[in-house]
Amino acid sequence: MSTTTTDLQDEIDALGKSHDNHHHGPEKGVMRWIKTTNHKDIGTLYLWFAFIMLLTGGAMAMVIRAELFQPGLQLVEPQFFNQMTTLHGLIMVFGAIMPAFVGLANWQIPLMIGAKDMALPRMNNWSFWILPFAGAMLLSTLFMKGGGPAFGWTFYAPLSTTFAPDSTDFFIFAIHMLGFSSIMGAINVIATILNMRAPGMKLMDMPLFVWTWLITAFLLIAAMPVLAGAVTMMLTDRNFGTSFFDAAGGGDPVMFQHIFWFFGHPEVYIMILPAFGVVSQIIPTFARKPLFGYSSMVYATASIALLSFVVWAHHMFLTGMPVAGQMYFMYATIMISVPTGVKVFNWVTTMWRGSLSFETPMLWAVAFVILFTIGGFSGLMLGIAPADIQYHDTYFVVAHFHYVLVTGALFSIIAAVFYWLPKWCGRMYNQKLAKIHFWWAVISVNILFFPQHFLGLAGMPRRIPDYSLQFADFNMISSIGGFVFGASFLLLTYIIVDCIRNGERVKEPRVWPSAKGLEWTIPTPAPYHTFDKPPGKELILAESSHTGAH
Amino acid sequence: MKKEPQTISKRFWIKLGLAPFAMFAFAFALVPLYDTFCDITGLNGRTSNTMFKGKNTSDVDLNRKITIEFMSSTTPGFPLEFRPTVTKMEIIPGKLYTITYIAENRSDRTIIGQAVPSFAPGLAAKHFKKLQCFCFSNQTFEPKKPKEMPVRFFVDSKLDKDIVDITLSYNFFKVKDAKPGPVAGL
Numbered sequence: 001m002s003t004t005t006t007d008l009q010d011e012i013d014a015l016g017k018s019h020d021n022h023h024h025g026p027e028k029g030v031m032r033w034i035k036t037t038n039h040k041d042i043g044t045l046y047l048w049f050a051f052i053m054l055l056t057g058g059a060m061a062m063v064i065r066a067e068l069f070q071p072g073l074q075l076v077e078p079q080f081f082n083q084m085t086t087l088h089g090l091i092m093v094f095g096a097i098m099p100a101f102v103g104l105a106n107w108q109i110p111l112m113i114g115a116k117d118m119a120l121p122r123m124n125n126w127s128f129w130i131l132p133f134a135g136a137m138l139l140s141t142l143f144m145k146g147g148g149p150a151f152g153w154t155f156y157a158p159l160s161t162t163f164a165p166d167s168t169d170f171f172i173f174a175i176h177m178l179g180f181s182s183i184m185g186a187i188n189v190i191a192t193i194l195n196m197r198a199p200g201m202k203l204m205d206m207p208l209f210v211w212t213w214l215i216t217a218f219l220l221i222a223a224m225p226v227l228a229g230a231v232t233m234m235l236t237d238r239n240f241g242t243s244f245f246d247a248a249g250g251g252d253p254v255m256f257q258h259i260f261w262f263f264g265h266p267e268v269y270i271m272i273l274p275a276f277g278v279v280s281q282i283i284p285t286f287a288r289k290p291l292f293g294y295s296s297m298v299y300a301t302a303s304i305a306l307l308s309f310v311v312w313a314h315h316m317f318l319t320g321m322p323v324a325g326q327m328y329f330m331y332a333t334i335m336i337s338v339p340t341g342v343k344v345f346n347w348v349t350t351m352w353r354g355s356l357s358f359e360t361p362m363l364w365a366v367a368f369v370i371l372f373t374i375g376g377f378s379g380l381m382l383g384i385a386p387a388d389i390q391y392h393d394t395y396f397v398v399a400h401f402h403y404v405l406v407t408g409a410l411f412s413i414i415a416a417v418f419y420w421l422p423k424w425c426g427r428m429y430n431q432k433l434a435k436i437h438f439w440w441a442v443i444s445v446n447i448l449f450f451p452q453h454f455l456g457l458a459g460m461p462r463r464i465p466d467y468s469l470q471f472a473d474f475n476m477i478s479s480i481g482g483f484v485f486g487a488s489f490l491l492l493t494y495i496i497v498d499c500i501r502n503g504e505r506v507k508e509p510r511v512w513p514s515a516k517g518l519e520w521t522i523p524t525p526a527p528y529h530t531f532d533k534p535p536g537k538e539l540i541l542a543e544s545s546h547t548g549a550h
Numbered sequence: 551m552k553k554e555p556q557t558i559s560k561r562f563w564i565k566l567g568l569a570p571f572a573m574f575a576f577a578f579a580l581v582p583l584y585d586t587f588c589d590i591t592g593l594n595g596r597t598s599n600t601m602f603k604g605k606n607t608s609d610v611d612l613n614r615k616i617t618i619e620f621m622s623s624t625t626p627g628f629p630l631e632f633r634p635t636v637t638k639m640e641i642i643p644g645k646l647y648t649i650t651y652i653a654e655n656r657s658d659r660t661i662i663g664q665a666v667p668s669f670a671p672g673l674a675a676k677h678f679k680k681l682q683c684f685c686f687s688n689q690t691f692e693p694k695k696p697k698e699m700p701v702r703f704f705v706d707s708k709l710d711k712d713i714v715d716i717t718l719s720y721n722f723f724k725v726k727d728a729k730p731g732p733v734a735g736l
Contacts, residue, residue, distance in 0.1 A: 119558065183570045190566060195558045225570045229577020244581060247666050248625065248723030255584050259577060320672055322593065 026528055034129070037121035039106045040424070040526060045128050046103025047417070053095030053135060054410075055493075058486055060088040065448075065482035067465050068475050081465035082150035083142060089153025090171075093271065094178045095135050097405065100413045101274040102127075102185045105213050107424065109189060111519035111526065112207045114198030114535040119191035127184035134177035141167035141174075152463055154264070157245035157256040161237045168238065172231045179224045186220035189213055198518075200537035204298070207517055207545055208291065211298050212277030215305045216270050222309070223266035230259045254319050261312035269308045272404060273301055275372075275412035276343055279365045282419050283347050284545045285515040286362035287354030293346040294546035300339035307336050317388045326385040333383035337376065344373055359512070360434040364415030367442050368408060375403030378453065393463075396456025402449045407442075414441075414492070421496070422511040426525025427503030429495050437495060441488040447481025516545040593672050601686055602679035608706045610644035616705060617641075620649060621719035628724045629657040630691060643707035651684065651699045651720065655691035663722045664688050670717040677709040678716065688725050 026032045026041065036042060063084045067075050076084070106124065110117055118124050141148035146165030149155065160168060193214045197206070206214075233244040233256075243249020245256045276297075284291045291297065313319075314333045317326055347369050358366070378400040382391050391397060422428050451474040456462075460471045467475065510520040521543060522530045541547065587593070618641055620634035632653040641647055655661055665685040669675040680686075684699035691697060705716070 187566050187570075191558060191562070195562070221566075221569050222573050225573035226577040226580075229574050229580075233578075233581075247721070248664065248725070252584070252588075255581065258584060259580055262577075262580070320670070322591075322671075322673055325593075 035125070037117070037125050038528065039110050039118045039121070039124065040528065042118075042124050042128050043103045043106030043108075044424075046099050046106060046131075049128070049131055049135070050096050050100035050103060050413075051493075053091050053099070055489065056139070057088050057091035057096055058489060060084045060091070061482065062486050064088065065479040065486075068467070069479040070476065071467050071469055071472050073466055076465065078465045079147060079150055082152075082463065083148045085463050086149045086152055086155075087138070087142065090138060090149070091135070092405070093153065093267070094175070095131075095138075097271045097409050097413070098182060099131060101213075101216070101271070101409075102182070104209075104274065104278070104413070104416050104420075105185075105189055108420065108519060109192055109210055109213060110196070111522065111530060112210050112517055113193065113196065113201060114518050114531050114540070115192060115196035116529070116531050118188050119196055120188045123184050124188055127181045127188065130177050130181040134174045134181065137170050137177070138174035141165075141170050144170070154260060155234070156260070157234065157237070157253050161234055161245055164238070169235065172235045172238075175231045176228055179228045182220050182224050186217035186224075189217040190221070193217075198531070198534035198536075198540060201540050204295065205540055205544060207277075208280035208294065208297055209274070209277035212273045212280075212301050215301050216273045219266045219270050219273070219305055219308065223263045223270065226259065227263040227267075230256065230263065233259075254316075257316050257319060258313070261315045262309070264315065265312040266305075266308045268401075268404070269304055271409045272372075273305065275368065275409045276301065278412040278416040278419075279347060279368050281517065281545060282361050282365040282415055283350050283369075285419075285512050286357050286359060286365075287351045288356075288514045289350055289354040290544075291346070291546040292349040292352075293342070296342055297346055300342040303339045304336060307332065307339075311336065314383055314385075314388070317385050318392050330383060330385040334380060337380055340376055344369060344376075360429075360431060360438060361415045361419035361512075363435065363438045363442075364411050364418060367438070368411045368415060371403055371407035371411065371442075371446075375400055375405075375408055378403065390459075391456060393461055394456035395452045395460045395462055398462050399449050399452035399456055402452070406449070407445055417496070419512075420519070421499060422503075422506045423519060423524055423526055425500050425503070426506055427499050428506050428511075429499035429503055433491070433495050433498075437488060437491045440491065441485060444481050444484035444488060448478055448485050449481070451475075451478045451481075516543050518543050593675075601683070602681055606644070606646070606679075606704055608644040608704065608708070610642060611707045612642055614643055614707070615640050616643060616709070616713070617715050618705075619715070619717045620651075621717060622651060622722075623719065624663075624722040625724060628663060628722060629655060629661065630663060630722050631656055632720075632722050641705060643705045643709060646681075646702065646704045648682075648700050648702045651701065652696055653689070653691060653699060653722070654696040655693050658693050660693065661691050662688050662725045663691065664725050665720045665722050668719050668721070670719070671713060674705075674709060674713055674716045677706040678718070679704055679706060685720060 026036065026038065033041065033045060036045075063076060064081065067073070067081055106118065109115075144165070144167040146167060148167055149160070149164065149171045151159040151164060155171075193206070193210060203211075233242070236242040237244050237246060237251075243251040245251045245253050247253065280291055280297060311329060311333045313321065313325065313329045317329070321329075351366075356362075378396065382388055382397065382400055418429070418434060455471055455474050455478070458471065460467055460475075506524050509522060509524050511524060512520075518531075518535055518540065519526075521535065521539065535543075617638060619638050620636065622632045622634055624630045624632050630653055632651065635650045635652060639647070639649065667683075667685050669678060680701060680703045682700060682702040684701070689697070689699070
């Protein structure tokens with residue numbers, strides 16, 4: 001670590017025009033957003049993009065649930081139905097959940113480690129502005145001849161190579177661009193956390209949200225390039241005569257699944273580890289106790305990340321693996337429940353005998369702990385190789401991953417927004433309405449997804465527009481839950497827009513009186529430039545949410 | 551107050567920048583790794599497409615019987631009618647057998663195909679030794695001329711005692727470059 005480059009602080013100052021006016025606000029007009037290198041602006045852009053994608057993907061889910069309301073084909077053609085399930089999955093994973101977490105990272109990581117900005121402000125701008133183009137390219141496939149991708153979000157070859165519509169090449173480039181964006185975002189996060197912490201902040205002084213994001217970023221730079229490799233192989237198979245996945249030319253379609261899930265399993269932890277971080281910030285605040293077992297949380301996160309690379313074939317129990325392989329992947333998978341259990345018990349212990357209060361973010365965080373654990377349990381069932389033969393590709397799988405991704409990842413994002421939004425915009429949302437919205441969403445989401453467990457156990461396959469009559473009742477219940485849950489997002493939109501425009505002004509730096517963390521020491525609303533002078537060691541220790549008394 | 555400069559070393563940038571490229575290359579390295587892994591373990595029936603050149607040193611175990619089922623299929627758009635003459639036979643490990651497949655080109659032009667065998671269970675593949683097989687090379691089919699294609703094989707008695715049934719399935723693919731000769735990598 002000898003050679004030095006430009007001083008980071010000077011670099012950031014230079015981008016904020018000059019030393020004299022960098023305390024001034026941002027540029028006016030639309031160019032502010034296009035040219036911005038400010039971590040708060042970029043975080044806002046990411047979050048709005050993710051929210052628009054969430055509504056887009058949600059609208060597709062409404063089409064799916066409407067078609068499944070009754071057996072038979074009523075509303076859409078099967079081919080279009082398949083495009084809806086495929087794009088719903090892709091948009092929610094790559095367009096909504098991942099960008100939303102990157103947005104939270106952009107806003108919060110510099111504030112939580114006392115840094116002026118992200119380490120690579122210009123690249124930060126680029127990694128965001130790739131996203132709208134990638135998203136538009138992905139959505140444009142719907143309007144092309146032959147329709148959009150209809151092979152499921154896992155795009156198994158040869159369905160996605162030999163038998164795919166022409167628009168698949170656009171899908172491939174969209175995945176490439178989304179991958180570039182995520183990798184650049186991850187590099188930025190790692191560089192920021194490892195180099196720009198306030199002097200005196202040791203790694204084990206960092207808030208858990210920062211820790212989980214650091215580990216997530218390493219997962220991203222390890223896993224996303226493998227996905228890029230997989231889609232590149234698809235591209236050359238489709239257009240340049242290679243045979244990576246074509247048995248006629250010596251390739252193997254099963255190899256696609258191995259490469260895809262070598263990316264795909266770390267990917268699911270990419271979407272849940274930052275959620276663990278969010279919840280680990282919120283629960284201590286409203287339990288008024290330091291986080292229980294901070295270091296075990298850090299080690300648990302790291303071991304989940306390491307294990308995530310050696311369990312991928314539990315998605316492939318039915319590809320004809322020898323028994324020894326099934327046993328290994330089964331035990332390795334179930335081993336992940338140990339560190340995950342450590343986390344759940346730590347959250348519960350943090351709440352144990354705490355002085356609990358249930359403000360909106362806390363409600364979402366508690367719902368996360370309970371419902372994510374249900375998703376974890378169904379994951380355990382799926383991890384058991386002999387049982388998976390029955391559950392594979394049924395609605396049980398659909399119920400499982402919606403419990404971990406909707407009531408897990410998405411709930412934690414909503415919790416984070418309700419926790420930090422008053423700090424960001426200096427206004428408080430309508431708390432009564434927010435609580436109504438919470439109960440509306442949390443009840444309807446269970447009506448939506450819980451019956452899908454029963455459908456799956458009874459054998460209803462996923463990714464089909466029509467089904468046998470015996471599945472009719474539960475599908476109707478599930479669809480009703482789906483429409484009600486979908487409508488709750490209109491209220492959420494209203495609450496957020498109303499908060500930003502007309503919300504009651506908040507002046508106290510510590511929006512939640514019991515909250516701890518460096519982000520609560522800066523004025524509210526968060527000024528455009530923060531931490532010109534890094535915070536000192538005493539402040540860092542005093543604001544730690546995991547040591548000392550609250 | 552003089553602020554302390556915060557800097558990042560070049561080495562850090564190089565390491566961080568190279569990691570994604572290394573992982574991208576790793577994705578492609580998975581392809582030969584996968585092939586090698588399957589060759590060594592015999593998974594996916596990958597070892598089953600080469601001629602057995604050694605000596606038949608397998609014990610003949612007269613007390614053991616194994617049922618072999620033969621299947622055939624062709625890829626869509628390949629105008630070949632293709633089937634085994636018998637679909638099932640009982641064999642004794644270590645003994646030499648011959649079974650014949652018949653194929654007829656139903657189109658009016660000459661077509662070239664490559665048969666790819668696969669075994670269920672996959673672990674049987676490396677104990678199924680073929681001395682003669684149409685799958686060792688590309689096959690040319692003249693229009694409307696039936697072709698008999700024998701497979702000479704024996705099953706090594708080292709085969710796991712639990713396996714009593716083996717299914718051998720051949721799938722005929724159209725050869726992309728339409729030039730007869732051995733296909734690389736098969």
